[in-house]
Amino acid sequence: MPTQTSDPDRIALLQGTLDMLILRTLATGPAHGQGIARLIQQQSEDTFLVDHGSLYLALQRLEEKDLLTAEWGTSANNRRARFYALTPAGREELLTRTTQWHKLARAIGLILNPEPAS
């Protein structure tokens, strides 16, 4: 359970899901780690709080798989930071995972809210 807090309103993200959300966040342009975490938190309306450790492990894992590249740069508040960018393989992977996610969510929805038998 990489991303978890004691706040019961927040939800733990499983590894594969975190990877997908990182890839999605980078699809709109490069970002540094803290920026990625902030975007995920903001866009999920504070449902997901990504902890530092899980995030960097995930970024490392994705970089090793050539799904993203990392380069040193300067952040908006003038600190040196690694900026991550999606590779073409990363974009492909995002598409695959997104498709799989929609399929999973749809199938779970079918079970949770089945059509009434007619």
Add this chain to the structure above:
Amino acid sequence: MPTQTSDPDRIALLQGTLDMLILRTLATGPAHGQGIARLIQQQSEDTFLVDHGSLYLALQRLEEKDLLTAEWGTSANNRRARFYALTPAGREELLTRTTQWHKLARAIGLILNPEPAS
């Protein structure tokens, strides 16, 4: 990954999700293991194929937590089988997990398909 086949169209279910789907299946009435697996497969339109081992481990886990009860009975094709039924605690747990699932799915949806910035 408890439920998985080599068919890429099928999706692996994580443990917590499988538990939720079992509880949901039993919400409409008691069923034996094979019946639960069949219902999950049918209602998910063959997206989820629950393997025997994962299913019985999950049923055991849920029974130990008093979320369901098990009783010997006779199946439609006249075999002895354990019939599982939801307990009040199981019904409560289903509600909690379903709420959490919808929240998770919604938050992921917000990130995958963000509102265009205006």
